[in-house]
Amino acid sequence: MNSANKPVSSEGRTYHVETREGEVANRVITVGDAARARALAKHLDRILFERASHRGFLTITGMYRGVPVSIVAIGMGQAMMDFFVRETRMVVRGPLTIVRFGSCGSICPAKIGDLVVASSAFAITRNFAFFGPAPSGSSGSNNSSNSDGGPAAREPYLLWPAVPSDPGLTQAIAGNLRQALGDAHVYEGAVGNADSFYGSQGREGSDFYDANGTLIRRIHAEQPDAAALEMESHMLFHLAHTSTGPAGAAPPSIRAACALMVYADRAGNAFIAPETSARMVNAAARAILDALVDDAPTQDGLHPSAGAV
Template identity: 35%
Template sequence: KKSEQMKNANFPMTDEGRTYHVGTKRGEVANRIVIVGDLTRAETYAKSFFDSQDFFKHYSTRGFLTCTGTFKGVPVSVVGTGMGTPMIDFSIREIRALFNEDEKLSFIRVGTCGTPHPHILAGDVIVNDASVIIQRNPDAFRAGSTEEPYRISQPVQANKSLTLKLQEKITAILGQDRVRVGLNATADYFYSSQGRIDTNFTDRNKTLIEGTLIKNQPNVLSLEMETFHLFDMAEISKGSIIAAGAEIVLAQRTTGEFLNLELKHQRELELGRAAFEAVIEVPL
């Protein structure tokens, strides 16, 4: 399929109104949206939860998958965003641009994460009521610099009603013992800024998680790569977007355990169902 000519250098769109990266146009995305990092998770959700298998599906050449259908009769979309905060920026801005100024949107992110918390198990679910971001400071790595190698932001809050509804829905499925609610830390990278050790590079991150992060924010439960930017975008959306997020714990960082695939797939379906139920029930 040949790519289409974009117009408008400030906010590129085709004549037909398709956005540059996500590639959808007005009417192809619902205003209640579940976003996930993994594109196969997005497709599995559409196939498992949409009322009909005859749903709208669009792959963009920039790594986004959008599926739109209905869940219990309510129009919903699931978008596979890929990884990292720039992908969240493309997703939120380009989806928002498909709606009128007075229309409201809700986004729930269903992700996977690591936990720095010794008592949370791989396979547990963490619902985030707020998030900070950890950013690597490249200036600190230049010769002679005295700057700190990583910066931790102030927390930004999730939407309370959407978060409570998501917590209620996932707790009804998994029970209280497997669900935690608390602070997330989005990292700008998977390796350096999540404190992973890679001897091929000078990362200066040996004490980043237990030292810098936990001293700064003792209650951080999860580490992932998108949620902060989703909450931040909702906060600056002039009241048009509400957002919540939850993750399945894949990596238990204090023991080194990584979740087995079978339980990961089971949890993805459980948390996905909870997210669709929450996103349709909370009024906009």
Template identity: 30%
Template sequence: MPADSEDPSDDTQYHLDVGPDDVADAVLLPGNPERVERITQFWEDAEQRGEHREYRTVTGTYDDVPISVTSTGIGSPSAAIAVEELARIGADTLVRVGSSGGIQPGMNVGDLVITSGAVRQEGTSDEYVREDYPAVADREVVSALVAAAERLGYEYHVGLTMSADSFYAGQGRPGFNGFEAAGSEGRLEALRSANVKNVEMEASAILTLANLYGLRAGAVCSVYANRITGEFRQEGDERAAEVASLAVSLLAAMDEKKRTAGVDHWHPGLAIEQSN
């Protein structure tokens, strides 16, 4: 095999500019670097560990549990780089925290969508594995996100997400001067009929790579755009941030229950109090 042009075995990662001592086991993944502060405002403490290109990494604690956040930029190619390099330095739980467009009736701007699986309309994951390989969220992460949303009292939906490579043509929006890409006219309706909940640009690549590498991953996105009514408002970032942070704390508690019970997988029976 040819030699690597950038040696991925180096402790300090080429794109993220962080090493093994800079991140916790669980890392939240917003796209926009400006969302990092919206996430860390809920933590007890936070310290920046790296900033390079679109990638900004901060590590701290939430509910006394170590936690990190790394921004990924826009789209699956840059998100996949973050997953690759975080995995190399020891991260094992990844939660995308983003924004999306809701495409089902009854979804309001500001609601949260917890991804159970994703339609791989992006091309990045195709470079890793065959196109019929499923992009599935880890069930423990989904359970923790649902429990967090319930505990905090936020409106949420659980289901399938579509990840596209384009904000415009790939999500059924007109391009410059009203340009319409081939097949875009009925794209949202087809997804709606298939019970897909929302559209965004990173989740399916993150979930695919996490499954390939044996990591836990999930996603929680706020609804910025109601693609049925046309309403658009930047709302719900803080809710998604708080839910994801609490979910990491709940996952730590679930992991402790697994260790105590001597089992490898969390299940609802571990949380049931036995009366006799």
């Protein structure tokens, strides 16, 4: 992207995440919620930089075992992951390693309190053409299959091919988590990145026509190793897979992995209690931080001004 396409402030900060060169480390853990970011940051030896942006991003940069690490809370959904990855890529020189530490609903034997490490991630998107209204001049209608909308309109949801995580980083994270939590509590599999918590994750309700009663069955049929559903991992893996910059670096310039705490057991309606999720973050924090600093062959481009918190 040429600089005209990079919206930055007069201070050189990206428009949405609000970081600039020297403030973000080459090793990053990204989470959904700011409280999780702060809980992880308690495991750092030292905090060098912190900024909450006007668009809901929180970046905390510090040192872990003598290595710079950033923790970035991004909120929810593919668009926020896209902002975060692209704007972070703009301000970090050299290779970038990103680990998502999120939460998910389990569609495998993993139970609330277990973790799922993503071997790959695929996208699940609502197929708007299916729901209509049909293009003018055709006879399709709302709340039924829009049969005039072409082949893509026949399914209410589109399942996109899985993109693998970085294998070395993924194995390092899975190995560390098994040591920390026990083999029985760590699962590996494909993660479905849905564009909604509701319709495209197969949650049925009567307020909207979602046509999703058989969606989870279809996911298992088309992606047999599917283990969990959430909302950001495929965008992360896709952008890592397509990363080319910065200039001079051999693509892909981003390596990515993802570990997810099971918050919902989709075989039933159970959802995690807040005290259990806080315990899980603390139990998994060092496993993930250690994998990130041990495994990633990245350079550290932190600028001394990052010390000015």
